[in-house]
Amino acid sequence: MGWRCSQNCNTLYITIMADNETLEFVTEHERILQEIESTDTACVGPTLRSIYDDQPNAHKRFMEKLDARIRNHDREIEKMCNFHHQGFVDAITELLKVRADSEKLMGQVTDTNRRLQDAGRDVTAQTEEVICCRIQQRNMATTVEKLQLCIPGDTGYCYLRDLIPVVEHWLYYAALKTMEQLEKVYIPRVSQYRFCQIMAENLPRLREEIKEISMSDLKDFLESIRKHSDKVGETAMRQAQQHRTFNSAVAKQVHTGHYSKPVYSLSGRTHTHISNGLLTDDDAGDEEEADEEVLTAQDLVDFSPVYRCLHIYTVLGDRETFENYYRKQRKKQARLVLQPQANMHETVEGYRRYFNQIVGFFVVEDHILHATRGLVTRVFTDELWNMALSKIIAVLRTHSSYCDDPDLVLELKNLIVICADTLQGYGFPVNRLFDLLFEVRDQYNETLLKKWAVVFREIFESDNYSPIPVETEEEYKLVTSRFPFHDPEIEKQDFPKKLPMSQSVPQIYTQVKEFIYASLKFSESLHRSSTEIDDMLRKSTNLLLTRTLSSCLQNLIKKPHIGLTELVQIIINTTHLEQACKYLEEFITNITNVSPETVHTTRLYGLSTFKDARHAAEGEIYTKLNQKIDEFIQLADYEWSMAESDGRASGYLMDLINFLRSTFQVFTHLPGKVAQTACMSACKHLSTSLMQMLLDTELKQISMGAIQQFNLDVMQCELFASSEPVPGFQGDTLQLAFIDLRQLLDLFMVWDWSTYLADYGQPNSKYLRVNPATALALLEKMKDTNKKNNIFSQFRKNDRDKQKLIETVVKQLRSLVNGMSS
Secondary structure (H helix, E strand, O other): OHHHHHHHHHHHHHHHHHHHHHHHHHHHHHHHHHHHHHOOHHHHHHHHHHHHOOOOOHHHHHHHHHHHHHHHHHHHHHHHHHHHHHHHHHHHHHHHHHHHHHHHHHHHHHHHHHHHHHHOHHHHHHHHHHHHHHHHHHHHHHHHHHHHHHHHHHHHHHHHHHHOOOOOOOHHHHHHHHHHHHHHHHHHHOOOOHHHHHHHHHHHHHHHHHHHHHHHHHHHHHHHHHHOHHHHHHHHHHHHHHHHHHHHHHHHHHHHOOOOOOOOOOOOOOOOOEEOOEEOHHHHOOHHHHHHOOOOHHHHOOOHHHHHHHHHHHHOOOHHHHHHHHHHHHHHHHHHHOOOOOOHHHOHHHHHHHHHHHHHHHHHHHHHHHHHOOOOOHHHHHHHHHHHHHHHHHHHHHHHOOOOOHHHHHHHHHHHHHHHHHHHHOOOOOHHHHHHHHHHHHHHHHHHHHHHHHHHHHHHHHOOOOOEEEOOHHHHHHHHHHOOOOOHHHHHOOOOEEEOOOOHHHHHHHHHHHHHHHHHHHHOOOOOOHHHHHHHHHHHHHHHHHHHHHHHHHHHHHOOOOOHHHHHHHHHHHHHHHHOHHHHHHHHHHHHOOOOOOOOOOOOOHHHHHHHHHHHHHHHHHHHHHHHHHHHHHOOOOOOOOOOOOOOOOHHHHHHHHHHHHHHHHHHHOOHHHHHHHHHHHHHHHHHHHHHHHOOOOOOOOOHHHHHHHHHHHHHHHHHHHOOOOOOOOOOOHHHHHHHHHHHHHHHHHOOHHHHHHHOOOOOOOOOOOOHHHHHHHHHHHHOOOOOOHHHHHHHHOOHHHHHHHHHHHHHHHHHHHHHHO
């Protein structure tokens, strides 16, 4: 029972599943049919494909379902046709009735058409006649119109042929205008005719004739303007200079509060008339008319050939060719203008002519730039100017180096400034020209330094190197007006009196001021600030002081004819010039109105210059003083073998002391330190020379009498040192210069060898300054004396032990010398 029950259940389940599946297929087929009925025919394919994609027998069920649907629609169509059939029959009956009426109407229309055709035959014939007349009338009108089109062209061509041979340049404009009308207006209208083609072929030839004539005029203009550029430049530079002078005068008048209207005016481009490129007769007028009337480039140059040629080439469509030709020719002319004459540097006229040509060239180019609108461009003029500027700078740098006249260099500077101001007024950059002025300024300073070197040498050569005598108050004021000298003690003295410096001091001071004025001339019109001008003045003045004046002083000091008196006066002069440097500082400050307290203000190096010169003079004094001492020493004639001294100092030494005494009296106006140094140097040199005389290797023997005579001379030297020839020495400082000689001579005069040998090396030794080698050399000279030497004769006769003592001393001295060398 259980198995059957299970089997029944399975059967029931399968039946239910089959029914469900059938129901699903029915629903799906209904959906597909609805989709086929409602969609376009082109989209049915995918729908039908879905049927075959299902179970294998699904399409059969769908076909059955489709057949059932078709039969259903056929039944509905049949019902509809049955419902409308009676209406269709009634419509056919009505159409049959209308047929008879339409045939009757067709007969009437045919009859009416026939009668109308019979009536219109005459009208047609008359209409054809009218048409023929209208055609003739139209042809006549066309002929008249064509003739009217040809007549202006023929008339214009004949007029053109009549204009070409005429020389007047202004008629070329009419000829070109006529050509343009013929080409653009008249000939295109009748271009199909042969005579018009001939005219069109001749027009280019006529254009070429006009171009050649206008180009010939342009060449004449370029040749003329090249010859007369200097006149244009001269006028432009003169007006620029007048403009600058006028502005300077206005500035001064405004500053002082008194202003008056100038007699001339500067309007627009007041820069430099040449009829067809030639100077007119009016330009040869007097200078007064030139000053009263402000001339421009248009007044001096006739630019009509340029305008005319440019216009002709523009109208002919060949403007670019004209522009290229004009620019090429002007570049060539620029190179010719920039080529200087070989001897340009010799005169200012050579420089002036050179600048006039350059300025005239660029004034013309500036006018062409602004008047022609494209013939030359700013780029072209800038390129031309930069090329010219480089050439100008190179030329001026070369030729200015040949100038050795400061006035000529100054004139060159003024020309450069006027040239730069003129061209700057026309818009050309001139900063490099102003930079060149710094090099020219250096050249100017060099020429000034050379000129003032000659001036200084002449001043030094004409100086008498003695104090300036002043007899009256007027003379004193005259000197102090030239040189800032103030000394209360001298002012209190009665006339006549003497000023400590010589005539060269006020002359040098005046010439330094003149140099500053000369340097200031170069700084004028450079458009520099007061600080820059002050700096330039101070630097050039420093060069004058540290190089030129210092070199002149050094050369003066080294000259052989300059003696001690002159050297003393030179030291005094340099001292006063050094003190006057602050007044030079004030002089420059008053000129430039720049405070010396400004951070960047350059200081004058006059102090160091005069100090160096003074030190050189001091050194030369020491040298010459020593040379003079050597000259006196060379006069010494000692009898080294004398038995005893005559009790008097040598004559040469007394002359030397007298010379030194008189010389040191001249040193009273010197600074104390200088006089003391000179005196100490002389005493030391004298002491050294005397010592060398004793130790001379050529001197083989010395007697005790010679030592005594030599001692008398040294005593005179010590007396001279103790007499204080120069004030300011403390105690016996000056006598210490002879201490080496004194101790050596005392040792031999007293014959105190035991003390010397016993105290040798002790700091408090009596003969501390005696060198064993020196004592040994002198002792050996005395030991080898001949028999006529008294002291050694006594040794041999009276006391032979002393001879042994000398030998013993010599041995001990040699041992000391050997010990020192080891």
